[in-house]
Amino acid sequence: MKWSLFLFFVLILGIIVGYFVDIPSSFEYSSIELGLLLLLLFLIGAGIGSDQEVLSYVRKIDLISLLFPVLVAIGSILGAGLVTWLFLDFSIKEGMAVGAGFGYYSLSSLIITQIQGGELALIALLSNILREIITILSAPILVKIMGKTAPIASGGATSMDITLPAIQKYCGNQFVFLAIINGLVLSMLVPFIIPLILR
Amino acid sequence: MAGIIIIFVIGIGAGLLFRGNERLKKRIQFITNIDLCLLLFVLGLSIGKEDGLMHKLDVIGYQSFILAIGTILGSILLVYPLYLRAFKGQS
Numbered sequence: 279m280k281w282s283l284f285l286f287f288v289l290i291l292g293i294i295v296g297y298f299v300d301i302p303s304s305f306e307y308s309s310i311e312l313g314l315l316l317l318l319l320f321l322i323g324a325g326i327g328s329d330q331e332v333l334s335y336v337r338k339i340d341l342i343s344l345l346f347p348v349l350v351a352i353g354s355i356l357g358a359g360l361v362t363w364l365f366l367d368f369s370i371k372e373g374m375a376v377g378a379g380f381g382y383y384s385l386s387s388l389i390i391t392q393i394q395g396g397e398l399a400l401i402a403l404l405s406n407i408l409r410e411i412i413t414i415l416s417a418p419i420l421v422k423i424m425g426k427t428a429p430i431a432s433g434g435a436t437s438m439d440i441t442l443p444a445i446q447k448y449c450g451n452q453f454v455f456l457a458i459i460n461g462l463v464l465s466m467l468v469p470f471i472i473p474l475i476l477r
Numbered sequence: 478m479a480g481i482i483i484i485f486v487i488g489i490g491a492g493l494l495f496r497g498n499e500r501l502k503k504r505i506q507f508i509t510n511i512d513l514c515l516l517l518f519v520l521g522l523s524i525g526k527e528d529g530l531m532h533k534l535d536v537i538g539y540q541s542f543i544l545a546i547g548t549i550l551g552s553i554l555l556v557y558p559l560y561l562r563a564f565k566g567q568s
Contacts, residue, residue, distance in 0.1 A: 285513065285514065285517055288514050288517045288518050288521070289517040289518070289520065289521045290521065291518065291521060292517065292518040292519065292520060292521015292522045292524070292525060293521040293522075293524050293525040293531075294521075294525060295518075295521070295522060295525060296521055296522035296523065296524060296525020296526040297525035297526065297531060298525075301522065301526060307519060307522065307523040308523075310519055311516065311519055311520065311523070314512055314515055314516045314519065315481070315516060316480065316481070316484050317512050318509065318512045318513060318516060319481055319484045319485045319488060320484050320485070320487065320488040320491070321488065321505055321508055321509040321512060322485070322488065322509060323484070323485045323486065323487065323488020323489040323490075323491070323492060324488045324489070324491050324492035324495075324505050325488075325492060325502070325505050325506060325509060326488075326489055326492060327488065327489040327490065327491065327492020327493040327494075327496065328492035328493070328495050328496050328497070328498065328501065328502050328505065329492070329496075329502065330496060330497050333496070342559070342563050345559060346556060346559060349552070349555045349556050349559060350552040350555070350556060351552075352555055353548075353551040353552035353553070353554060353555030353556065354548040354551055354552045355548075355551075356551050356555070357547040357548050357549070357550055357551015357552065357554075358544050358547045358548045358551065359547075360547060360551065361543050361544060361546065361547030362544070362547070365543050366540055366543060366544075368540075373544060373547075376541075376544050376548075377544060377547065377548045377551070380548075381548075384513055384516070384517060387520065388516055388520060389481065391520060391523070392481075396523055396524055396527050396530060397527075397530060397537070399520065399524075400524050400530060400537055401537055401540050401541050401544065403520075403541075404537065404538060404541035405540075405541035405542070405544040405545045405548075406545070408541055408542055408545035409545045409548055409549060412545060412546075412549060413549070420553065424553050424557060424560070425557070425560045425561075425564070425565060426560075426564065427556055427559070427560040427564050428553045428556070428557075428560070430556075431549075431552040431553045431555075431556040432549045432552060432553055434548070434552065453564075456564075466485075469481050469482055469485050470482055473481060473482075
């Protein structure tokens, strides 16, 4: 939680600097962003690949714990598409791409900047941060109404890290494994699905 | 955008080669964090310099909130039948 607050602060700092400081127009945002993004994806991949613990989890995956994140992915994308169609004035495709961030706000907004540009990226960023915050705050209520897997679904890709403490507290230790698999699978789907939807 | 996926897969492969190397894992984590900070800062710069965006933060905030609720409800509802079948007994 502290780390994501820090990242949020870095972003706000960037926005303030960008707003008040007159940056020369020769400054190439998109190519710098693309370079850093490709490096980030390589590093995230290397982090997952080199993690012994991740591999031990992968060995224990069964059909149900794999079906779970797939349903979360479909539900997120359809849910986002539906509310975009009902309440918002941009295309359903764009709404679905934001939904396909699955709570992974940094990666999803960065991928969306590359394909679509600033405004949708900002929406993706805020929306996926909100998903995280709402999950943490509503976890005890969700457990009561929709069962102990609801906070894991709600947390999406963050159920393996940022929302995991809340999940452990309100769902119990027996759901930690599912939460980690869920987060892992959804995190890995983000860079595949967003370009697929927006293209 | 195929580049994104290819780089990601290469990264996983590279990680697998150095599996279990704790020092390397810590270094990867450290560089990842620095890279992420830089990226978010540059993303912030590009958002901040677009005048139009800052003046409709209220609209963007509303849209983001609606989308967050939509994704949360969508995922919970779709998972619910699986919960009833496979997980309810564990509670």
